[in-house]
Amino acid sequence: MHSKLMFPRSISYLLSVAENHSFTRAAEALHVTQPTLSQQIKLLEEALDVQLLDRSGRTVRLTDAGEVYVRHARRALEELDAGKRAVIELEDLSRGFLRLGMTPITEYLMTSLLDEFNARHPGIMISAMEMSQDEIEAGVADSTLDAGIAFTHTESTETWSNKIELHTLFLEPLSLAVGTGHRLAGRQKPMGISVLQDEPLILLNQNFALRRHFDLYCLEHGVRPRIAVETNSLSMMVQSTSMGRLITVLPTTIACTQPGLYGVPLLPELPHHTIALIGPKDTYKSPACRAFGRLAAEWNFGRSPVSLGHESGPAAVSGDLTTDKSAHAAGRNQGSPELTTAR
Secondary structure: OOOOOOOOHHHHHHHHHHHHOOHHHHHHHHOOOHHHHHHHHHHHHHHHOOOOEEOOOOOOEEOHHHHHHHHHHHHHHHHHHHHHHHHHHHHOOOOEEEEEEEOHHHHHHHHHHHHHHHHHOOOEEEEEEEOOHHHHHHHHHOOOOOEEEEEOOHHHHHHOOOOEEEEEEEEEEEEEEEEOOOOOOOOOOOEEOOHHHHOOEEEEOOOOHHHHHHHHHHHHOOOOOOEEEEEOOHHHHHHHHHOOOOEEEEEHHHHOOOOOEEEEOEEOOOOEEEEEEEEEOOOOOOHHHHHHHHHHHHHHHHOOOOOOOOEOOOOOOOOOOOOOHHHHOOOOOOOOOOOOOOO
């Protein structure tokens, strides 16, 4: 098409002439000069290589080609207007799409965050997928995911350091978890590390960061854990442990809030691990992605702390955003995890 074609302005000019049957009245309606109007129509006709207007009579009318073109042009302008409205709706978060990756562990920890996000922005469709941290980082790096929430571990993060950025949400301690019918349930005094060799364990397999962290802990303390079952299902871990024979290692929040589990402290203390929001680095973030990052910061400040040495009740991980923020100051990155912030 003609390099000087003004779209969609030239089409709007054509429609105005067709409606007013006059260049003069169309120019007045558009608040432009008649020569400007005539020039735009001429450029459009040259670009299409066809005459759109019959100027021979007392009034200007569309040619047959003009009639056909105007029918399509009106639909095109309607679509452009709809596109403009859709962009506005994306920016004001009344619609949109968020692709989120979560590990089995963070899925349990962050459910209340997703529920709060949906309550605030019901028009945004959330696609939350369970996967390993390596898969989350790869997905964010290649833009198949908008964001992810996972434990952090240095090895995989370095692989994608030029494509992803991590923002700490909170530190989560790990605890020994037993069923409420287990002989260790109710114990408040820390257990010695030998319990890991004496009791059968059910653990996530080595594809997951939590397992790798636990293996490193055992290696550092010269312990060979008695692993009876490996799985990729956190639900299986929780349900099997609650039956009372197997024990496991879980984030303290899960160990102390899932029905049927009892959190027991361990010495030497199991490590604290960082739960982080993972997002793309130095690239476009959708309005939904930016909003999720902002809410994650608020939600982090509203998490209720949990403590070991009590039986799990029906209470879930708290996502109450009205909780006193001062109670959660320790162990937190002071920067906002909004994915538009710097490195």
